[in-house]
Amino acid sequence: MLYDFRSFVNPGHYAFGKGSLKHLGELIERRKNENNDWTVFMIDHYFQDKKETLDRLPIGEKDLVFFIETKDEPKTTLVNKYRDQILAHQTTLPAVMVGMGGGTTMDYAKATGLMVTNPGDSKDYQGLDLIKNEGIYTIVIPTVSGTGAEVSMTAVLSGPEKKLGIKCDYTIPNEVLFDPELLATVPDSDRFFTGMDCYIHNVESLTGTWINSMGKAFAEKSNEICVKVFTNQIEDRLEADEQMMVASIMGGNSITYAQVGVCHALSYGLAVVLGTHHGVGNCIVFNQLEKYYPKGYQLFKEMQALQGVEIPSGITAGCSEEQFDQMVDVAWALEHMWNNVFGPDWEKHISKDEIKALFKKM
Ligand code: NAD
Ligand code: ZN
Known part of the structure; x- marks a missing residue:
């Protein structure tokens, strides 16, 4: 740590x-x-x-x-x-x-x-x-x-x-x-994308090496709520919205006491080079991260299917090699996030080529 x-x-x-x-x-x-x-x-x-x-x-x-x-x-x-x-x-x-x-x-x-x-x-x-x-x-x-x-x-x-x-x-x-x-008026897609920002904060802090009891407690409770809300276990929309407000506070605190990971690092690359918004950008990235977050990914796909929200694809299709290199450089520079994911020797666990290959799938 x-x-x-x-x-x-x-x-x-x-x-x-x-x-x-x-x-x-x-x-x-x-x-x-x-x-x-x-x-x-x-x-x-x-x-x-x-x-x-x-x-x-x-x-x-x-x-x-x-x-x-x-x-x-x-x-x-x-x-x-x-x-x-x-x-x-x-x-x-x-x-x-x-x-x-x-x-x-x-x-x-x-x-x-x-x-x-x-x-x-x-x-x-x-x-x-x-x-x-x-x-x-x-x-x-x-x-x-x-x-x-x-x-x-x-x-x-x-x-x-x-x-x-x-x-x-x-x-x-x-x-x-x-x-x-x-x-009440938030469109389903924005509700899902911003809600998944919270879910991903929790998954990334819980699976990271920096996690401690404080971050863990916040992240676990927050994710319990996210999953309930986005698997439609809470029928009343107002009640679900109220609970998501709590999940958001706790997800925010989970990263205060720990750190985000692969998804946020790559999502920053998309934001800087293509201007992709944080919530949707995280979903586009997380959609390719089964290898790094297998359990979190599975639930994410379940929630996405239940909400009927499309995650944009092909957003990097027209990118030049130079743009891919720039995305990789932005992600690579977020050392604290990689350190959280893999520990201090993180460079032994991931390469720029692997990151580029992920961007190419988006
Ligand atoms: P957002 O603020 O852009 O809102 C998403 C969309 O929902 C917008 O189109 C907005 O107009 C609409 N909207 C908001 N409330 C609505 C309502 N009640 N009814 C109808 N439409 C509504 O998106 P976001 O996902 O909440 O925030 C993303 C931003 O947050 C990014 O800039 C990101 O960098 C930042 N962020 C900050 C932190 C932090 O710790 N400060 C953490 C994560 C993300
Ligand atoms: Zn975030």
């Missing part, structure tokens, strides 16, 4: 349960003071024309609202742009940053909240412990479950040079509001 000692941090407050959204106003009011009395809302673009949901949000006259596009994963350039707009909006800093959406929107809120109080370009903060100052008080509200971004110390950003998280104690959201009623 190899990892640096770290005392991990979790969000300070959790509000959980059906209908919790109606209490958002109270949560925000608690954080306001004479000087800092306004709020920034970052909301998944899906809700832009959902008047019924927007009307339930405590958006005041002084507040600033961004609707977040989810076609691309979060970019450092856009984080900088949002930050500049926030600084120009009022003469004081906002009291609260709200991020309501999936992993994309929550990561934008986490990163932008930090950049309001840390000068310069967000690309210069991609990495571990580079942030100097605590950010704006951040409340995240997941509207699709699985990434664990709501409890993670990372905001994953694509910069001009790399896809890498801003990771430090301050990246953790200060508060999470879970309201399963918000998940």
